[in-house]
Amino acid sequence: MKKTTALTLLMISLFASAQQETIDQKVNSLLKKMTIEEKIGQLNQYTGDNSATGPITINPNKQTEIKAGLVGSMLNIIGTKYTRQYQELAMQSRLKIPLLFGQDVIHGYKTTFPIPLAEAASWDLTAIELAARVAAREASASGIHWTFAPMVDIGRDPRWGRVMEGAGEDTYLGSKIASARVKGFQGNKLGDLNSVMACVKHFAAYGAAVGGRDYNSVDMSERMLWETYLPPFKAALDAGAATFMNSFNDLNGIPATGNAHLQRDILKGKWHFQGFVVSDWGSIGEMVAHGYSKDLKAAAFSAITAGSDMDMESNAYRYNLAELVKEGKVSVDLIDDAVKRILRKKFELGLFDDPYRYSDGKREEKELNNIENRKSALEVAKKSIVLLKNENETLPLSKNLKTIAFIGPMVKEYKANMGFWAVDLPEINYDKWVVSQWDGLQNKVGKNTKLLYAKGCEVDGDNKEGFAEAVATANKADIVILSIGERHNMSGEAKSRSDIHLPGVQEDLVKAMLATGKPVVVLVNAGRPLIFNWTADNVPAILYTWWLGTEAGNAIADVLFGDYNPSGKLPMTFPREVGQIPIYYNHFSTGRPAPDENAKGYVSSYIDLKNSPKFPFGYGLSYTKFDYSGLKLSSTKIKSNENIKVSFQLLNVGKVTGEEVVQLYIKDKFGSVVRPVLELRDFQKVKLNAGESKTIEFTIDKEKLSFYNDKLEWNAEPGDFEVMIGASSTDIKLKSNFELVD
Ligand code: GLC
Numbered sequence: 001m002k003k004t005t006a007l008t009l010l011m012i013s014l015f016a017s018a019q020q021e022t023i024d025q026k027v028n029s030l031l032k033k034m035t036i037e038e039k040i041g042q043l044n045q046y047t048g049d050n051s052a053t054g055p056i057t058i059n060p061n062k063q064t065e066i067k068a069g070l071v072g073s074m075l076n077i078i079g080t081k082y083t084r085q086y087q088e089l090a091m092q093s094r095l096k097i098p099l100l101f102g103q104d105v106i107h108g109y110k111t112t113f114p115i116p117l118a119e120a121a122s123w124d125l126t127a128i129e130l131a132a133r134v135a136a137r138e139a140s141a142s143g144i145h146w147t148f149a150p151m152v153d154i155g156r157d158p159r160w161g162r163v164m165e166g167a168g169e170d171t172y173l174g175s176k177i178a179s180a181r182v183k184g185f186q187g188n189k190l191g192d193l194n195s196v197m198a199c200v201k202h203f204a205a206y207g208a209a210v211g212g213r214d215y216n217s218v219d220m221s222e223r224m225l226w227e228t229y230l231p232p233f234k235a236a237l238d239a240g241a242a243t244f245m246n247s248f249n250d251l252n253g254i255p256a257t258g259n260a261h262l263q264r265d266i267l268k269g270k271w272h273f274q275g276f277v278v279s280d281w282g283s284i285g286e287m288v289a290h291g292y293s294k295d296l297k298a299a300a301f302s303a304i305t306a307g308s309d310m311d312m313e314s315n316a317y318r319y320n321l322a323e324l325v326k327e328g329k330v331s332v333d334l335i336d337d338a339v340k341r342i343l344r345k346k347f348e349l350g351l352f353d354d355p356y357r358y359s360d361g362k363r364e365e366k367e368l369n370n371i372e373n374r375k376s377a378l379e380v381a382k383k384s385i386v387l388l389k390n391e392n393e394t395l396p397l398s399k400n401l402k403t404i405a406f407i408g409p410m411v412k413e414y415k416a417n418m419g420f421w422a423v424d425l426p427e428i429n430y431d432k433w434v435v436s437q438w439d440g441l442q443n444k445v446g447k448n449t450k451l452l453y454a455k456g457c458e459v460d461g462d463n464k465e466g467f468a469e470a471v472a473t474a475n476k477a478d479i480v481i482l483s484i485g486e487r488h489n490m491s492g493e494a495k496s497r498s499d500i501h502l503p504g505v506q507e508d509l510v511k512a513m514l515a516t517g518k519p520v521v522v523l524v525n526a527g528r529p530l531i532f533n534w535t536a537d538n539v540p541a542i543l544y545t546w547w548l549g550t551e552a553g554n555a556i557a558d559v560l561f562g563d564y565n566p567s568g569k570l571p572m573t574f575p576r577e578v579g580q581i582p583i584y585y586n587h588f589s590t591g592r593p594a595p596d597e598n599a600k601g602y603v604s605s606y607i608d609l610k611n612s613p614k615f616p617f618g619y620g621l622s623y624t625k626f627d628y629s630g631l632k633l634s635s636t637k638i639k640s641n642e643n644i645k646v647s648f649q650l651l652n653v654g655k656v657t658g659e660e661v662v663q664l665y666i667k668d669k670f671g672s673v674v675r676p677v678l679e680l681r682d683f684q685k686v687k688l689n690a691g692e693s694k695t696i697e698f699t700i701d702k703e704k705l706s707f708y709n710d711k712l713e714w715n716a717e718p719g720d721f722e723v724m725i726g727a728s729s730t731d732i733k734l735k736s737n738f739e740l741v742d
Helices: 003-033 036-042 062-067 080-090 116-120 125-141 161-165 171-186 222-229 231-238 260-270 296-306 316-326 332-348 361-367 371-384 437-444 467-475 506-514 533-538 552-560
Strands: 044-047 073-075 100-103 199-203 243-246 276-278 386-390 403-407 450-454 479-485 520-525 541-544 626-633 644-652 658-668 679-688 693-700 719-726 732-740
Touching: 003 332, 036 044, 036 316, 036 332, 044 062, 062 080, 080 361, 100 332, 116 125, 116 161, 116 171, 116 371, 125 171, 125 361, 125 371, 171 222, 171 231, 171 679, 199 231, 199 260, 222 231, 243 260, 260 296, 276 332, 296 316, 296 332, 316 332, 371 552, 403 437, 403 467, 437 450, 437 552, 450 467, 467 506, 479 506, 506 520, 506 533, 541 552, 626 658, 626 719, 626 732, 644 658, 644 679, 644 719, 658 693, 679 693
Parallel strands: 044 073, 073 100, 199 243, 243 276, 403 450, 403 479, 479 520, 520 541
Antiparallel strands: 386 541, 626 644, 644 693, 658 679, 658 719, 719 732
C-alpha cells in the first residue's frame, strides 16, 4: 500500500477515534449530571396518539413527562411540525436531552415502494438499497431520526402475515438484502441529514411462529437458529445497523425480550453490538402474559438484565426500574450502559448540536413524493413483478388492442396497492397521488384503445351479483385483464391466515371470465404467497404483482405492454395446499427422499397431493428466453484456502431484451450433520439484449461451503460437492462436481 494512503488512513482513524472519544466523553460527562429518574427517562419510549401500531395505553401525561425529562423517544409522530413541537417540550427539561423520533418506514415514507417481499422478488440489491435510500431521504426530511426497519425475519410460512415485510425464505438472499437495506437507510454515515438509523428486527426467529400464527411460540434447535435465522441479523449488524428491535415471541421457552442468550451472549457479547435494543411494542410488559414474569416489575427486571435497552410503550421501566435500583436488585451500571448506548446515537445524529436539524419544513416540502422519488418507485416496482405463466405468448399485450376489459376488485383500488405498513400520513388522499391499476392502464393505452371496467366482486365475501356485469363487459372486449388478490390489511402484523387461498369468490370470477372464451390475463396482488391452483392451471397468463406502492398502476402497465420485460423471481415457495406448510426449497433429503413429485409409497411425500410446490423458490419467467451453456470449473479439487472459478455462457435467445437472475446452488453431499438438498450461495441479475451472450462468473470459496457442524462450529468439511446453476431452485440448467480435500 502506498505510504501516503497508509498515512491518510492513519490520520482518518486517529481523527475518527478522537471524534468518537469526544462523543464518549460527552456521553460520560452528561451521564454524571443525570438523576436516576432522568436516566430511566432515556429508556422510555411512547407512541404519539395520531396512529397506533399496537395496543394503545392511554396516558394524558406524556407531554408533561417529556418536559420533565422522563421520555427518551417517541414513535408515530409524523412531520416536521409535530416533531418540532415535541422537541420543544424536551428542550424545556433540565438537561435538554433531545428526543429520538422513530417510525415504521418499512418500504417508503410518502413515496411508497413495493412491499419488502416484492422488492426481494427483484433480486436487485441496487434497487433494494435505492428504495431504502429514498425512504430515508423522505423520512429524515419529515423529522424522523430512526426507522424500525429492515425486518429481516426469515419467512418459511405464508400463513404468517408478516412475510410481506421480509425478504422471504432464504438465508443467503435475506442476508444480502438485509445489508442493502441498512446501507440504504443509513447512507454514508449517521448524522447526515438524509440518513436515518436502521433498526434490525425482530430479534429473533419471530418468523418461525408455530402454525404461522403471529406472536406464537417458537421452538427450534440452536443449529437452526444459527444456520437459518440469525445470519440476516449479523449481516445487518456488519452493515453498521445502529439499533435492533427484539421480538414478541418466546424462543425455546424464554421471551426474546427477556432472553439474555439472544441479547447479551450473542448480540452484545459474541457480536459486540455497540448500538441499542428497543423492545417491540409493549413486549416487556407482555412477559407477564407469557407467564414468564410475575408482574410488570419482574418483567422490567428480566428485560433490563437481558439487554433490552429501551422500553416501547409498556411503562415497565418508567414505573419500576428506580425501585429495582433502590432495592439493589438492578445495578445502576446496567442502567448506565443502556443510557450511554442511547445517548451515543443522539450525539451521532447531531441532535445535541441542533435538536431541530431534521425538522425543516422547507426540506420536507421539497423531498416528499417528488418526481425523482416517484421514478425510483416505478423502477423498483417494475423489477418486483413476477411472471408466473405466459402461454401462447398472451403477454405482452399489443398496443393496437381495440377494447380491453379491466375487471376485478383491485382494479380501481388506491390504498390496497400500498401494503399493510404504508406510513399513515395525515390528510392523505390516496387517489390524488397513488397510481391505481386503472390509472396506469389509462396512462398507457392510446386513444384507439377502449378500456372497459367492472368490479365483478369484492375481495372477500360470497356475493356474486357483480358477475353478470363482469361477463357482459368481458364479452365486449378483445381481452380480459383480471386483477384480484388480497387487500392491504389481509397480510401484515396480526394478519395470519389459516387458509391462504384466494379470498372470497374471486376464483369463481376467474372461472366466469375464462368461460367467456376471451383471452384472460390475471394479476394477483398480495402480501404473501397465495394458493390459486385452478387459476394457475387454467389461465394462460399470470403476473404476481404483490403490493407495488405509489406507482403500482404504471409499473403494471409497463409490464403488461412489454415496455418492461418482467424479471422477478419468487423469494418464497408457493405451496399447493396449506397442508404442505412449512415448505421451503432448501430442505433436507430425509432417508427416503421422493424421487419425483408423483412418487408415493415408502417415500417422504403425501398420498393426497403432489410432492412439490405450486411455484418454487427462485422461479420467474420472462418475455424472452435464456440459454445456459459451457459450464467450466477452474478446478475440481480444492483445499480450504483455495477457491474455484465457475463460469458459463448465458445467451438471450429471444426477441427482446431481458434480465435473468442466474442462481448458484451448492449441495454438500454428506457432512457431520445432514445437509440441504441444495442451497443458494450466489446470484447475479444479468441484462442481455436479444441475441447477446455473456460469460458469467462466480467464485466458490470456503465460506460458501461452510455450515454449523455437529459441534455448532462454522466450518467447511472435506468431501464431495455438487455445483448447480439454476434459473430457479428446481430449474437447474448446468451442474458439475468438485471435491474439498482438507
Ligand atoms: C409493532 C411491530 C413492530 C413495529 C412496532 C412499532 O407491533 O411488531 O415491527 O416496528 O410495533 O410500530
